[in-house]
Amino acid sequence: MSATKILWGQITVVFLIILITTWAATQYVAWSLGFQAQLGSPWFVLAGVPIYYPPALFWWWYFYEAYAPDIFAEGGMIAASGGFIAIAVAIGMSVWRAREAKNAETYGSARWAEKGEVKAAGLLGADGVVLGRYERAYLRHDGPEHVLCFAPTRSGKGVGLVVPSLLTWPGSAIVHDIKGENWQLTAGFRARHGRVLLFDPTNPKSSAYNPLLEVRRGEWEVRDVQNIADILVDPEGSLEKRNHWEKTSHALLVGAILHVLYAEDDKTLAGVAAFLSDPKRPIESTLAAMMKTSHLGDAGPHPVIASAARELLNKSDNERSGVLSTAMSFLGLYRDPVVAEVTRRCDWRITDMVGGKRPATLYLVVPPSDINRTKPLIRLILNQVGRRLTEDLQAKAGRHRLLLMLDEFPALGRLDFFESALAFMAGYGLKGFLIAQSLNQIEKAYGPNNSILDNCHVRVSFATNDERTAKRVSDALGTATEMKAMKNYAGHRLSPWLGHLMVSRSETARQLLTPGEIMQLPPTDEIVMVAGTPPIRAKKARYYEDIRFKERILPPPKLERPAEGRPDDWSKLPTPARPEASDAAAPPIGPDDDPTESERRHQPELNRVTPIEKKTPIDNEFEIELPDDTQDEATRNQRLTRVMRGVARQVSLDPNDGMEL
Numbered sequence: 001m002s003a004t005k006i007l008w009g010q011i012t013v014v015f016l017i018i019l020i021t022t023w024a025a026t027q028y029v030a031w032s033l034g035f036q037a038q039l040g041s042p043w044f045v046l047a048g049v050p051i052y053y054p055p056a057l058f059w060w061w062y063f064y065e066a067y068a069p070d071i072f073a074e075g076g077m078i079a080a081s082g083g084f085i086a087i088a089v090a091i092g093m094s095v096w097r098a099r100e101a102k103n104a105e106t107y108g109s110a111r112w113a114e115k116g117e118v119k120a121a122g123l124l125g126a127d128g129v130v131l132g133r134y135e136r137a138y139l140r141h142d143g144p145e146h147v148l149c150f151a152p153t154r155s156g157k158g159v160g161l162v163v164p165s166l167l168t169w170p171g172s173a174i175v176h177d178i179k180g181e182n183w184q185l186t187a188g189f190r191a192r193h194g195r196v197l198l199f200d201p202t203n204p205k206s207s208a209y210n211p212l213l214e215v216r217r218g219e220w221e222v223r224d225v226q227n228i229a230d231i232l233v234d235p236e237g238s239l240e241k242r243n244h245w246e247k248t249s250h251a252l253l254v255g256a257i258l259h260v261l262y263a264e265d266d267k268t269l270a271g272v273a274a275f276l277s278d279p280k281r282p283i284e285s286t287l288a289a290m291m292k293t294s295h296l297g298d299a300g301p302h303p304v305i306a307s308a309a310r311e312l313l314n315k316s317d318n319e320r321s322g323v324l325s326t327a328m329s330f331l332g333l334y335r336d337p338v339v340a341e342v343t344r345r346c347d348w349r350i351t352d353m354v355g356g357k358r359p360a361t362l363y364l365v366v367p368p369s370d371i372n373r374t375k376p377l378i379r380l381i382l383n384q385v386g387r388r389l390t391e392d393l394q395a396k397a398g399r400h401r402l403l404l405m406l407d408e409f410p411a412l413g414r415l416d417f418f419e420s421a422l423a424f425m426a427g428y429g430l431k432g433f434l435i436a437q438s439l440n441q442i443e444k445a446y447g448p449n450n451s452i453l454d455n456c457h458v459r460v461s462f463a464t465n466d467e468r469t470a471k472r473v474s475d476a477l478g479t480a481t482e483m484k485a486m487k488n489y490a491g492h493r494l495s496p497w498l499g500h501l502m503v504s505r506s507e508t509a510r511q512l513l514t515p516g517e518i519m520q521l522p523p524t525d526e527i528v529m530v531a532g533t534p535p536i537r538a539k540k541a542r543y544y545e546d547i548r549f550k551e552r553i554l555p556p557p558k559l560e561r562p563a564e565g566r567p568d569d570w571s572k573l574p575t576p577a578r579p580e581a582s583d584a585a586a587p588p589i590g591p592d593d594d595p596t597e598s599e600r601r602h603q604p605e606l607n608r609v610t611p612i613e614k615k616t617p618i619d620n621e622f623e624i625e626l627p628d629d630t631q632d633e634a635t636r637n638q639r640l641t642r643v644m645r646g647v648a649r650q651v652s653l654d655p656n657d658g659m660e661l
Contacts, residue, residue, distance in 0.1 A: 006100060010093040014086040021082020023054040029075040030056075033068060107509030110478030113534035121533040129403070129433055130164035131460055132526050132538040138164075139528060139538055145457030146422055146432035150439070150469055155462045156523075157435055158182070160541040162407060165433065166190065167543065167552045171401035172359040174385065176378070178408055180365045187363065188554025194359040197348050198559060199381070201339045201374045202367055205559040207347040211380050212257060212267055214350060214388070217569035221258065222304055229253040231383050232330045235376035237413025237445065248312070249327035252276075255290060255308025256327075261570050262295040262302060263578070270340035273331035276324065283324055287313050292579035333376060343377070346566045350388045354399040354429065371411060379412055386421050390428045399429055407435045410445040419446055422455035432456075438466035459529045462540070463521035470515035473527065477512040477535050484508050 030039055035050050039060060042050030057079060061072045118124060118134055128142030141147060151157035158181060166173060166186040172194070175182050180200075187196045200206040215224040233242065233250045242250070253272070260272050278286060290309035295302035312320055334340055353360050364381065366374050382404075389402065406412075422432060434456065436442050442452055453459070461473045488502040512535070518527070528536040543549035 002100065006093060006097040010090060010097065013093065014090050017086040017089060018082050019054060021085065022057065022079045025075040025078035025082075026052050026054055026057040028078055029060060029071055032071045032074075033064075038064070106507045107481040108479030110480045110512040111534055112512075113536045117533055118536055121530050123528075123530065123536070127168070127170070129169065129431075130161060130541055131458065131528050132160065133541050134536065134538050138541060139536070141458050141530075143457070144426040144429075144431060146426065146434065146455060147458040147460065148453060148456035149433075149435045149460040149462075150437070150464055150473070151435060151460075151462040152437050152465050156540050156542070157407070157462070159543055161433075161435070161460070162405060163543045164541055164549060165403070166361075166405065167549055169403050170359070171403060172353045173361045173403040173405055174353065174382075175361065175363045176406045176409060176412070177363045177365045178368060178371065178411070180363075180367075182405075182407075183363045183365055183556055185553055187361070187556040189552040190361045191557045192554075194361060195352075195356065196557060197360065197362045198365055199342075199362060200365040200367075201342050201377050202370050203365075203559075204338055204341055205561075206342050206365075207559070208342050208345045208561075209348065209381065210268055210343050210346050211377075211384060212261060212269060212272075213346045213568040213570060214384055215257075215261060215570070217261075217573075221261075222254070225254050225257045225261075227383065227387055228257065228380065231376060231380045235330060235379070235413075237379060237415060245322055245326040248315075248323045249330065251308050252312055252323055252327050253330070255305045258302055259290045259293065259295070259305045262305070262573070263293045263576050265575065267570050268340065268344050269331060269334040270343065273328065273334055276331070277328060283320065284313065289579055294576045297576070330376075333373060339374070339377070346568060347562050349566045349568075350385055352566070353385070354389060354402055356400070359400045375412060379415060382406075382412065383415060383417055386415075386418055386425065386430075389430060390421055390425050393428065401429045401431060404430060404432045404434075406433065408437070409434050410436050410441040412445075414445050414447075419451060422452065438464060439469040439472055440466055457531050461518070461527045461529070463523070463525075464519060467515060467519070470518040473518050473529075474511050474513055474515045476529055477527070479509050480512050481507050482510050 030050065030052055033039065035042075039052070040056070043053050044051050057072075057075055061076070065072050113121075115135070118139075122143065123131070123139045123141060124134070124137050125140055125142055128140035129147060131139040131141055131147070133139065149157060149161060151161075162175075162182055163185050166175065166182060167189055170193075173190075177183055183198060187198070190196050197207040199209055211228055215221055215228070229250050232253055233239075233246045239246070256272050256276055260275055261267050264271055264275055266274065276283070276286065287309040291301060291306045291313075293305075294300055295305060312323060315323065334343065348360070348362070353362065364378055366378060425432070434452070442450065446452060459476070461469075464470050464473070484506050486504045486506070488504075490502070513527075521527070524539055526538050526540050528538050530536070543553075
């Protein structure tokens with residue numbers, strides 16, 4: 001209702017209250033006096049009862065008070081009560097009018113949520129991830145929707161969001177823990193209620209995980225291997241389109257991985273790198289082995305492996321060398337002996353995260369110094385988890401809910417599947433909790449037209465240092481309409497009071513919080529935005545300020561290698577017979593030969609260099625020996641001729657040395 005209507009209603013109600021109470025007092029006095037004739041003629045008679053004019057009380061009081069003072073005093077109290085009631089009603093309606101004027105919606109209706117709305121949104125429940133504090137309660141979100149937080153470094157996102165959530169989340173979780181702080185603070189408590197795993201590719205004591213053993217043998221094997229190759233050829237997650245070398249190396253990696261799984265003992269990514277760069281045989285022999293190995297037993301070679309090898313053999317030597325070097329560049333990480341050891345076996349499987357008897361928590365810990373180097377492996381694990389757990393909707397029943405607590409998730413680069421899967425992974429029991437420093441960080445990894453923000457139902461914002469992020473949050477909060485009053489005073493400046501006072505009110509638009517105000521939020525405040533609910537001005541949570549959280553901070557468990565790895569489809573697969581080497585009858589390798597044909601791969605247009613046989617040097621080849629006088633004439637002539645031939649040969653070797661023949 002508009003403020004003007006409330007004002008007219010206020011005037012009407014106050015007038016009616018005064019009129020009714022005064023009339024009631026008049027009738028009470030007339031009744032108390034027995035409707036005597038001295039009171040005068042009534043206004044009208046209703047059902048045998050005389051009805052007098054409402055102000056008749058005051059006339060009677062003036063003339064007849066001395067005859068019945070108590071009766072007129074009671075009538076006066078009734079009339080006066082109407083005044084008090086009218087004042088109370090006027091004040092109440094004035095407050096109502098002020099609120100309605102404040103809640104004008106001409107330019108927008110943005111406002112902060114009230115406690116009833118916060119409770120109706122389900123944010124004051126006992127379970128769910130922790131978003132902050134509202135009054136004395138914790139804000140929690142337990143729905144299937146995803147959460148996104150904008151929080152600069154050292155702003156309290158770990159102690160206020162990550163740690164409290166991990167200390168209260170009852171299901172399974174995968175935690176991207178760059179510094180290892182969350183492992184130190186939460187692994188001890190979570191180990192009491194489930195299984196905890198630490199995967200650190202730079203730590204030999206880490207729980208091992210072999211991505212190749214997650215490949216399912218049979219109809220799914222090619223798809224699983226292609227998904228692995230997709231991540232391998234895009235280690236940074238920055239490719240919009242693949243070039244020729246990346247496409248051809250992708251096909252080579254698919255065939256090589258399948259061959260290693262079927263026919264090699266070392267069924268790891270390090271084994272793939274060793275297979276493709278075997279120093280004991282050229283790449284042509286390696287490709288021939290891929291084509292001739294009976295991967296499928298009596299059915300012969302695997303068609304995908306054989307076609308990948310034939311595709312590379314059909315290329316020229318130069319192109320083949322480029323494809324091989326490109327593929328090997330993607331496998332360089334797995335030549336690190338520590339990474340190779342950590343990816344040699346499987347201490348856990350993806351299905352263990354949701355299908356075990358107890359919930360499991362996987363901490364992906366990477367030292368900051370190795371983030372860029374190990375990024376491809378972490379990306380590969382998250383990609384496999386996301387794809388595997390969103391294949392069968394029927395399998396959701398009976399599984400643990402999985403929380404993806406991804407702190408600094410843009411540092412992992414672009415995960416195409418993850419971006420698209422946010423729209424439907426909630427239906428499979430996967431809940432994302434994504435934390436980024438700013439909008440720029442997300443757009444750098446996923447581009448300006450990404451759908452990360454669109455698929456996050458809940459957004460939390462701390463005071464940001466980025467203007468674009470602050471403007472985005474300010475626009476999301478909306479615009480409010482405010483009533484501004486302008487007062488104009490008129491009169492002589494030396495007069496004791498001003499002669500005229502003019503007050504005008506107008507509606508103006510104002511953002512609920514400007515970008516500058518968002519960047520200047522107090523260190524203890526945060527903004528929580530939930531779709532379908534007004535924004536919430538909340539306080540940051542701190543686990544160390546709550547004794548209930550502090551009691552759950554326990555030392556992390558010791559890292560122990562399990563007795564045996566988890567079963568898979570490949571480890572016990574019998575190795576097929578290896579084909580006979582095509583160069584078995586080749587002559588033995590000499591010291592000057594090139595066994596790996598590395599020179600030919602670098603310069604394929606040159607034929608094999610034939611070494612020149614070294615001749616026995618002639619002693620004193622260019623030394624002149626004068627003939628002896630004691631020798632006969634014929635002997636002297638022969639020796640002189642031989643000497644002159646040597647001189648002539650020496651001169652002919654360098655015609656420019658100044659010696660005339």
